[in-house]
Amino acid sequence: MTNIAILGFGVVGGGVAKLITDNYKEVLRLGGDEINIKYILDLRDFPDSPFADKVVHSFDVIAEDPEVDTVIEVMGGSHPAYEYTIRALEAGKNVITSNKEVVANFGDEFLNIAEKKNVSYRFEASVGGGIPVISPMISCVGQNKISEVRGILNGTTNYILTKMFTFGDSFEESLKDAQEKGFAERNPDADILGTDACRKIAILGALATGNLIPTDKIHTEGITKIRGEDVEASAKVGLKIKLLGRCIISDKGVQIMVAPFMLRDSEALSTVSGVYNAIEVVGEPIKSAMFYGPGAGAGPTASAVVGDLMQIMQSGTKCAKPVMNKTDEHLLPFSDFESQSYIAVKGGCENCVKGAFGEVQFIDADGEIAFITAKMSEAKTEEALKALSDKGIEIKSRIRLL
Amino acid sequence: MTNIAILGFGVVGGGVAKLITDNYKEVLRLGGDEINIKYILDLRDFPDSPFADKVVHSFDVIAEDPEVDTVIEVMGGSHPAYEYTIRALEAGKNVITSNKEVVANFGDEFLNIAEKKNVSYRFEASVGGGIPVISPMISCVGQNKISEVRGILNGTTNYILTKMFTFGDSFEESLKDAQEKGFAERNPDADILGTDACRKIAILGALATGNLIPTDKIHTEGITKIRGEDVEASAKVGLKIKLLGRCIISDKGVQIMVAPFMLRDSEALSTVSGVYNAIEVVGEPIKSAMFYGPGAGAGPTASAVVGDLMQIMQSGTKCAKPVMNKTDEHLLPFSDFESQSYIAVKGGCENCVKGAFGEVQFIDADGEIAFITAKMSEAKTEEALKALSDKGIEIKSRIRLL
Numbered sequence: 001m002t003n004i005a006i007l008g009f010g011v012v013g014g015g016v017a018k019l020i021t022d023n024y025k026e027v028l029r030l031g032g033d034e035i036n037i038k039y040i041l042d043l044r045d046f047p048d049s050p051f052a053d054k055v056v057h058s059f060d061v062i063a064e065d066p067e068v069d070t071v072i073e074v075m076g077g078s079h080p081a082y083e084y085t086i087r088a089l090e091a092g093k094n095v096i097t098s099n100k101e102v103v104a105n106f107g108d109e110f111l112n113i114a115e116k117k118n119v120s121y122r123f124e125a126s127v128g129g130g131i132p133v134i135s136p137m138i139s140c141v142g143q144n145k146i147s148e149v150r151g152i153l154n155g156t157t158n159y160i161l162t163k164m165f166t167f168g169d170s171f172e173e174s175l176k177d178a179q180e181k182g183f184a185e186r187n188p189d190a191d192i193l194g195t196d197a198c199r200k201i202a203i204l205g206a207l208a209t210g211n212l213i214p215t216d217k218i219h220t221e222g223i224t225k226i227r228g229e230d231v232e233a234s235a236k237v238g239l240k241i242k243l244l245g246r247c248i249i250s251d252k253g254v255q256i257m258v259a260p261f262m263l264r265d266s267e268a269l270s271t272v273s274g275v276y277n278a279i280e281v282v283g284e285p286i287k288s289a290m291f292y293g294p295g296a297g298a299g300p301t302a303s304a305v306v307g308d309l310m311q312i313m314q315s316g317t318k319c320a321k322p323v324m325n326k327t328d329e330h331l332l333p334f335s336d337f338e339s340q341s342y343i344a345v346k347g348g349c350e351n352c353v354k355g356a357f358g359e360v361q362f363i364d365a366d367g368e369i370a371f372i373t374a375k376m377s378e379a380k381t382e383e384a385l386k387a388l389s390d391k392g393i394e395i396k397s398r399i400r401l402l
Numbered sequence: 403m404t405n406i407a408i409l410g411f412g413v414v415g416g417g418v419a420k421l422i423t424d425n426y427k428e429v430l431r432l433g434g435d436e437i438n439i440k441y442i443l444d445l446r447d448f449p450d451s452p453f454a455d456k457v458v459h460s461f462d463v464i465a466e467d468p469e470v471d472t473v474i475e476v477m478g479g480s481h482p483a484y485e486y487t488i489r490a491l492e493a494g495k496n497v498i499t500s501n502k503e504v505v506a507n508f509g510d511e512f513l514n515i516a517e518k519k520n521v522s523y524r525f526e527a528s529v530g531g532g533i534p535v536i537s538p539m540i541s542c543v544g545q546n547k548i549s550e551v552r553g554i555l556n557g558t559t560n561y562i563l564t565k566m567f568t569f570g571d572s573f574e575e576s577l578k579d580a581q582e583k584g585f586a587e588r589n590p591d592a593d594i595l596g597t598d599a600c601r602k603i604a605i606l607g608a609l610a611t612g613n614l615i616p617t618d619k620i621h622t623e624g625i626t627k628i629r630g631e632d633v634e635a636s637a638k639v640g641l642k643i644k645l646l647g648r649c650i651i652s653d654k655g656v657q658i659m660v661a662p663f664m665l666r667d668s669e670a671l672s673t674v675s676g677v678y679n680a681i682e683v684v685g686e687p688i689k690s691a692m693f694y695g696p697g698a699g700a701g702p703t704a705s706a707v708v709g710d711l712m713q714i715m716q717s718g719t720k721c722a723k724p725v726m727n728k729t730d731e732h733l734l735p736f737s738d739f740e741s742q743s744y745i746a747v748k749g750g751c752e753n754c755v756k757g758a759f760g761e762v763q764f765i766d767a768d769g770e771i772a773f774i775t776a777k778m779s780e781a782k783t784e785e786a787l788k789a790l791s792d793k794g795i796e797i798k799s800r801i802r803l804l
Contacts, residue, residue, distance in 0.1 A: 019687055023547055030544045030722060124542065130688040132534075132542030139541075139716075140526065140534035140709040142432045145425055268694060271673035278694075285421055285701025286532040292670060292680075292692035299687025307542040314541075315720040320432060320712065 002031070002313055005039040005062040007084055008075035009046060009055065012098050012125075015302030016072060017051050027306065031313035038068060063087045070094040070312060072305055073102070074125075082106055089113040089121065096308040098125030098301050104199035108212045108324040120317055122308035127153065127200045128277045130300025131293035132307065137207045137281060138320045144283035146208045150246040153200040153258075155275035155295040156184045156191035157223050157243045161260075162273045164231045165240060171226055183275055193222035194243065194258040201245030204279065205256050209249055212324040213256050219334045221259040230397045233363045233370045234262050234342060240270045241399060253332040261402040262342055269402075335379040340401040343385070344370040348393035356384040368396060404433070404715055407441040407464040409486055410477035411448060411457065414500050414527075417704030418474060419453050429708065433715035440470060465489045472496040472714060474707060475504070476527075484508055491515040491523065498710040500527035500703050506601035510614045510726040522719055524710035529555065529602045530679045532702025533695035534709065539609045539683060540722045546685035548610045552648040555602040555660075557677035557697040558586045558593035559625050559645045563662075564675045566633045567642060573628055585677055595624035596645065596660040603647030606681065607658050611651055614726040615658050621736045623661040632799045635765045635772045636664050636744060642672045643801060655734040663804040664744055671804075737781040742803040745787070746772040750795035758786040770798060 006013045020027055020035055027035060039062050040054045049055075059080070062068055071088040073095060075081050081102045088095050089110060097103060103110075103123045114121040124134045128151070137149070152158050156178055163174035175192065178184035190196045198220045206212040223243050234241055239262040248255040263270035268290050272278040277295025282288050294300050311319055345353070346368050353360060353371055360371040373381065385395055408415045422429055422437055429437060441464050442456045451457075461482070464470055473490040475497060477483050483504045490497050491512060499505060505512075505525045516523040526536045530553070539551070554560050558580055565576035577594065580586035592598045600622045608614040625645050636643055641664040650657040665672035670692050674680040679697025684690050696702050713721055747755070748770050755762060755773055762773040775783065787797055 015687060019545065023545055023686075026547065027545050131691050132538035135542050136534035136538050139713055140537050140706070143421065143425055143429050143708045143712055144705055145428065268673075268678075271670075276670075284425075285417060286705035287696050287699070287702055289533050290692075290694035292694055294689050297689070300689055303546055303688035304542070306545045310545055310722070311541055314722050315717045318717040318720045320716050 001034045001036055002069050003036050003038040003067045004070045004072060004309070005041065005068050006037065007041045007071060007073045009040050009042040009044070010074070011298040012074040012301045012305070013040065015298035016074065016305050019302045019306050027310065030310045033313055038065070059084050059087070063091050068093055070096060070309060072309070073097040073099060074305065075099065076101065078102055078105055085110055086113065089117055089119060092117050092119055094120040094312050096122045096305055098305055100126040100196070100199040100203060104202040104215055107203065107206065108326045111322065111324055115321070118317055120312045120319070122312065123203070124308045125301045125304035127203055128279055128291065129293065129295045129297060130303040131277060131279070131291045131295065132304070133279045133291040134207065135307070135311065136291065137204070138322055141281050141283065141286060141289060142320065144286045146249055146281060146283040148246065148248045148282040149204045149208045149279065150244055150269070151204065151279035152242055152269055152272050152277055153197040153245045153279070153295070154191055154243060155277055156188065158272065158277070159183045159275045161223060161226070161241055161243065164226070164228060165235065168228060168232070170228050171224065192224055194220040197243060197245045197258045201247055201256060201258055204245065205247035205254065206324045207322050208247055209254055209330070210323050210325060211254065211330055212326045213254070213328050213331055214326065217328045217331060219257040219259065223260055225397065226260055226399070227397055229365065229368065230342070230344065230399060233344065233365050237363055237372070238265050239263060239401070240265070242269060244269070244402065253330045255332050255337050257334065257337070260399050262399055263402045267402060335377065337378050338375050340375050341373045341381055342370065342399045342401065343373065343395070344368045344397040345388060346394040346396055348388060348391060352388065352391060352393060356387040372401065403436045403438055404471050405438045405440040405469045406472045406474060406711065407443065407470050408439065409443045409473060409475045411442050411444040411446070412476070413700040414476040414703045414707070415442065417700035418476065418707050421704045421708050429712065432712045435715055440467070461486050461489070465493050470495055472498060472711060474711070475499040475501060476707065477501065478503065480504055480507055487512055488515065491519055491521060494519050494521055496522040496714050498524045498707055500707055502528040502598070502601040502605060506604040506617055509605065509608065510728045513724065513726055517723070520719055522714045522721070524714065525605070526710045527703045527706035529605055530681055530693065531695065531697045531699060532705040533679060533681070533693045533697065534706070535681045535693040536609065537709070537713065538693065539606070540724055543683050543685065543688060543691060544722065546688045548651055548683060548685040550648065550650045550684040551606045551610045551681065552646055552671070553606065553681035554644055554671055554674050554679055555599040555647045555681070555697070556593055556645060557679055558590065560674065560679070561585045561677045563625060563628070563643055563645065566628070566630060567637065570630060570634070572630050573626065594626055596622040599645060599647045599660045603649055603658060603660055606647065607649035607656065608726045609724050610649055611656055611732070612725050612727060613656065613732055614728045615656070615730050615733055616728065619730045619733060621659040621661070625662055627799070628662055628801070629799060631767065631770065632744070632746065632801060635746065635767050639765055639774070640667050641665060641803070642667070644671060646671070646804065655732040657734050657739050659736065659739070662801050664801055665804045669804060737779065739780050740777050742777050743775045743783055744772065744801045744803065745775065745797070746770045746799040747790060748796040748798055750790060750793060754790065754793060754795060758789040774803065
């Protein structure tokens with residue numbers, strides 16, 4: 001008998017309890033042992049829930065009960081998730097989480113304690129909802145020389161960008177629609193400013209490199225500055241705008257960022273629409289593997305959490321474990337990052353553009369000059385943009401190409 | 403120290419040896435133990451290879467050496483792969499394979515012996531090349547109620563269909579191009595007749611259901627009858643033709659098949675182009691997870707083989723193991739399978755079509771009558787087609803819709 005405690009009885013916590021109950025036969029077959037949901041920690045009571053008698057209001061009950069093998073932390077936020085996780089691990093309990101914030105901030109610390117205490121810390125649900133990506137990255141892809149892990153890591157922004165692309169809507173209209181459909185929060189900042197994607201690429205980058213880069217060192221741009229005009233211009237030359245998290249690994253070091261990129265149709269990630277997420281791992285000799293699915297939602301997220309539970313029940317600590325050190329030691333300065341850029345300016349002339357950027361590809365645009373530059377470093381691009389600004393030319397937009 | 407033996411020093415065998423050698427640091431970090439390639443079994447000698455001194459010509463040497471922990475069978479074909487696998491497992495050695503034919507035919511038997519002997523039998527590379535799909539299906543998705551596993555399982559046919567769709571080429575032209583580019587064998591029958599995809603869906607279906615359906619019981623159609631006219635007509639109504647393997651699971655039983663299907667643009671699988679493979683698992687509560695990548699090639703396949711080796715070295719037999727029984731007990735008759743169909747006929751009139759099929763959606767087609775039927779069983783569709791034939795109307799084409 002495995003006794004578990006669920007911290008937080010919100011949509012994910014409820015989904016976990018439901019999955020274990022509804023699919024008990026499958027779960028039992030895989031885990032090989034009876035599962036008992038012994039406690040559910042929440043501030044609220046749920047008198048009408050079938051799990052009403054499991055609800056407790058103090059974490060002490062769980063931490064101090066030696067029968068609890070595994071704690072499932074699905075509260076979200078850094079605190080008290082951090083403190084509860086530490087206490088559970090120190091008490092010799094496995095911990096499973098769907099909480100990307102706490103993994104991105106403290107994953108290194110948790111994995112160290114888990115190692116010391118010979119228990120597991122698992123976080124499949126923290127990236128990509130139900131999509132299996134953390135576990136395959138560790139167990140199936142790790143023997144490759146990974147040169148990049150990148151992905152569409154946020155369903156809300158992908159929905160908004162898909163809406164702008166498909167219907168020609170503005171950012172504001174598309175955000176409003178996403179909010180009405182329940183795909184965006186009333187306060188959508190964590191999504192549209194790139195914070196959520198930043199945490200996820202920090203986690204994926206740590207799996208690929210062993211280094212958990214502090215999120216405040218990750219260059220992060222959201223999608224709020226993308227205009228309908230940019231979407232239209234990019235479509236004209238067969239490009240689609242996606243918010244990407246990227247961690248690029250070379251002999252020189254690591255480049256990690258979240259920003260909108262324009263993708264060619266031939267890129268697998270360009271085909272990922274709506275609220276879907278996808279993560280692509282590029283390396284040798286595998287070439288490329290992509291993991292795709294709904295990136296959020298109670299059901300998919302619960303699937304990932306219970307998948308972690310099954311793996312702990314089957315293999316205990318004998319599964320491959322990631323190692324993370326929190327460091328930005330190998331991080332290259334963002335000013336060195338090289339890419340082509342799409343740029344739109346108002347005023348000036350094509351020759352002024354060529355004067356600043358050299359040869360570019362002009363895109364037909366209404367009342368603006370839009371163009372795609374050669375591959376240049378951030379530093380050089382910024383310099384050329386400044387040269388245009390200095391001439392009184394207004395920079396309307398800049399989006400990098402993948 | 404783990405000693406391994408590689409059976410077959412072709413492209414995959416060579417790729418495995420190369421990956422272990424080139425990425426030794428990554429492999430060692432994951433596996434936690436030194437790896438020694440002790441033997442390579444091949445009929446040929448390779449005097450110029452760095453592995454020349456490992457080559458042996460008799461399997462006896464390997465079977466009788468108690469130091470060999472793991473045998474990597476990358477020979478292909480049913481025999482002697484079957485006999486070698488049995489002997490290796492019986493001798494208490496783990497076996498890893500990339501050989502879909504031998505897994506589809508004898509996977510149940512191998513897994514039974516492995517269980518008895520407390521060793522592992524793993525076959526990640528048998529489906530989808532380097533794409534992690536077998537392991538995630540077992541470890542990450544198994545707790546779901548799976549309602550379907552389906553995929554583009556053959557890169558050669560997907561390349562041909564992509565070529566027909568993109569350039570309007572005929573099947574014959576596209577096949578010739580695929581052969582010239584090395585994507586199709588000189589004898590392409592196993593690919594274009596669906597045999598290869600049939601073995602792969604048998605394996606995936608067995609993972610999802612526990613039942614390994616004999617491949618001769620799987621309804622299998624290839625792509626040889628698809629005409630340029632069909633590709634054109636389908637494009638007109640926003641559909642793309644893909645060769646799919648499908649295993650559909652319901653309370654009534656299992657339906658399993660390989661056939662060309664027309665997919666709407668909104669289907670994730672419709673975006674998979676060229677030689678790429680993708681496998682989609684549909685279930686509750688995960689909704690959908692898709693695994694995507696190059697489905698073949700020495701590098702990706704070697705990545706999957708070595709991934710299996712890492713997992714054996716980490717977890718031994720403590721990983722989740724699939725269970726398979728060879729049976730068609732739960733297989734529903736194909737005549738019950740229900741789908742919409744695209745049909746093209748020559749002669750007759752729209753009213754004759756309606757007489758046989760009821761209400762249909764007509765597609766504008768040159769010199770033919772093309773239409774899409776309502777959802778009907780195979781039996782009913784065949785009956786309606788016969789009614790048209792009996793009137794002297796020539797059936798030019800029929801392709802199901804997903």
